[in-house]
Amino acid sequence: MSGVFSALGTLIAWIGHILDPLCGPAGILTWFGGNSILSCGDAGWGDDIAFGVKITISLAIATLPVGLTLGFLVALGNQSTDRVLRLSSGIYTTIFRGLPELLTLFIIYYGLQFLIQSALASMGVEQRVEINSFFAGMIALSVVFSSYCSEVLQSAFKAIPQGQYEAGHALGLSSGKTMLLIIVPQLIRIALPGLVNLWMNLLKDTALVSVIGLSEIMRQTGIAAKVTKEAFFFYLFACALYLVLALASSIGIGFIDRRIRRSEAPR
Numbered sequence: 001m002s003g004v005f006s007a008l009g010t011l012i013a014w015i016g017h018i019l020d021p022l023c024g025p026a027g028i029l030t031w032f033g034g035n036s037i038l039s040c041g042d043a044g045w046g047d048d049i050a051f052g053v054k055i056t057i058s059l060a061i062a063t064l065p066v067g068l069t070l071g072f073l074v075a076l077g078n079q080s081t082d083r084v085l086r087l088s089s090g091i092y093t094t095i096f097r098g099l100p101e102l103l104t105l106f107i108i109y110y111g112l113q114f115l116i117q118s119a120l121a122s123m124g125v126e127q128r129v130e131i132n133s134f135f136a137g138m139i140a141l142s143v144v145f146s147s148y149c150s151e152v153l154q155s156a157f158k159a160i161p162q163g164q165y166e167a168g169h170a171l172g173l174s175s176g177k178t179m180l181l182i183i184v185p186q187l188i189r190i191a192l193p194g195l196v197n198l199w200m201n202l203l204k205d206t207a208l209v210s211v212i213g214l215s216e217i218m219r220q221t222g223i224a225a226k227v228t229k230e231a232f233f234f235y236l237f238a239c240a241l242y243l244v245l246a247l248a249s250s251i252g253i254g255f256i257d258r259r260i261r262r263s264e265a266p267r
Helices: 002-019 028-032 046-079 083-098 101-122 133-159 162-170 175-212 217-228 231-264
Strands: none
Touching: 046 083, 046 133, 046 175, 046 217, 046 231, 083 133, 101 133, 101 175, 133 175, 162 175, 175 217, 175 231, 217 231
């Protein structure tokens, strides 16, 4: 069985290398890097920067569903008739919209380590704990993303007429089915422009996790800049990478937007 998993891992790694847009067989740096400091392999920093791009994309994609889910729940809490839920949701958004993202990252990264070590110490276990930087970065970016996302979703909720809820109930749908089948599709359409802006901000905010040791684009280009003494070149290349990611995101989101508008067009 271990041989099967090993072969599967090798196959996935090979496919990842083939499809690698930077250092794969048809990758940009493979063809244009040559023997320069951007070339792939031992001759340059192409492999390191390609790894940083993968981490940046992985972190943003992992953060998005968590942030959207938290933001949706907080937006529901803001609309609740329960005063405690409304107050809790308001405090949540006020705290994480008011704190700098970098400070939130430090609090979660070091705070989780402190809490776990304190819990272990209370059980008589003295052990130093270090939180995975990817996990800490994902949680920190998720709570920041969700605090802004909740405001966007709350505005979208207010744009949906109350009659939509009443129509669902009139059809015999439960509150959950009414929300899932009637409200959420309209919510996505209305909130999409605001969520697009938040996604762009999320892509840029991934650069913050470099301060806790995660090897994303900024950390990898920063290391390359220090070693080669070519700071302007590598930071300019980092700018190009972020702009390419933003452009790719715009194309993808534009496709989604056209599909949504096409599905709503009268037939």
